[in-house]
Amino acid sequence: MIPDYHIHTAMCGHARGGMEELVRKAIDKGFTEIGIADHLPLLYTDDRVLSMAPHELPRYVESVLELKERYSGRIDIRLGIEADYHPHTMEERLQMLDTYPFDFIIGSVHIIGDWIFDDPRYVDCYREIDLDGFYLEYMRAEEEMVSTRLFDIVGHPDLVKKFGDRAQADLAPAYRDLLVKIKEAGACYEINTAGLRWPVGEMYPEPSFVHLGAELGVPVTVGSDSHCPEDIGRDFDHAIALLRQAGYGETAWFKGREMSLRPLPLM
Ligand SMILES: [Zn+2]
Numbered sequence: 001m002i003p004d005y006h007i008h009t010a011m012c013g014h015a016r017g018g019m020e021e022l023v024r025k026a027i028d029k030g031f032t033e034i035g036i037a038d039h040l041p042l043l044y045t046d047d048r049v050l051s052m053a054p055h056e057l058p059r060y061v062e063s064v065l066e067l068k069e070r071y072s073g074r075i076d077i078r079l080g081i082e083a084d085y086h087p088h089t090m091e092e093r094l095q096m097l098d099t100y101p102f103d104f105i106i107g108s109v110h111i112i113g114d115w116i117f118d119d120p121r122y123v124d125c126y127r128e129i130d131l132d133g134f135y136l137e138y139m140r141a142e143e144e145m146v147s148t149r150l151f152d153i154v155g156h157p158d159l160v161k162k163f164g165d166r167a168q169a170d171l172a173p174a175y176r177d178l179l180v181k182i183k184e185a186g187a188c189y190e191i192n193t194a195g196l197r198w199p200v201g202e203m204y205p206e207p208s209f210v211h212l213g214a215e216l217g218v219p220v221t222v223g224s225d226s227h228c229p230e231d232i233g234r235d236f237d238h239a240i241a242l243l244r245q246a247g248y249g250e251t252a253w254f255k256g257r258e259m260s261l262r263p264l265p266l267m
């Protein structure tokens with residue numbers, strides 16, 4: 001079984017399930033490796049339903065490391081984190097990322113300007129914008145994020161489609177630019193199955209991105225972006241089927257910020 005590298009915990013304020021409950025559920029589901037990757041404090045807002053507070057980060061890290069130790073032999077637990085890309089608060093974020101022994105860092109764009117565009121509370125703004133322009137702005141932000149070389153995995157690469165608002169423009173050139181940058185940076189991107197649980201009803205990123213990624217030889221991980229125990233590993237069969245269709249034969253695994261490629265399991 002390939003690992004689920006995108007698992008949130010109750011500490012982020014919008015998820016359910018104690019950390020140990022998550023680990024037990026993952027074992028029940030047959031995982032031999034998982035990555036807990038909750039939101040790093042966002043810093044651009046102190047809205048406690050969006051992430052833990054900065055003073056809670058040490059407790060997050062200690063809890064994951066303690067479980068990793070206690071469950072060793074039964075499941076390999078990786079210390080991950082989902083860090084936002086937000087240029088104006090990067091310095092403080094960098095300090096937090098440098099302080100702890102993360103196994104991998106997911107880089108995600110959740111905010112453009114001052115709009116947290118994936119938050120259902122602010123979804124009305126989609127009606128007021130030029131969608132094509134917004135999609136391209138989002139892709140540019142992801143390219144910038146990758147160029148910093150601070151992140152290992154690009155999270156949900158086309159999150160902007162979450163509520164079903166699709167661009168008309170041809171995004172292939174922007175996808176290609178982003179994928180080339182990811183490869184140059186020695187990073188990868190994730191197939192994130194959570195899109196299936198939102199109005200868009202499709203995994204992130206869309207299949208054409210994954211096909212292009214395979215063609216360009218850009219490594220990939222899979223994550224459920226689960227916010228409750230039941231969603232761990234959810235729809236991994238769909239993700240693996242898409243990877244195979246696109247021509248991928250392996251996925252990326254992480255330990256101590258080092259990536260290795262291992263063959264996809266036989267179905
Ligand atoms: Zn995210």
Ligand SMILES: [Zn+2]
Pocket residue numbers: 006008082225
């Ligand atoms: Zn997430």
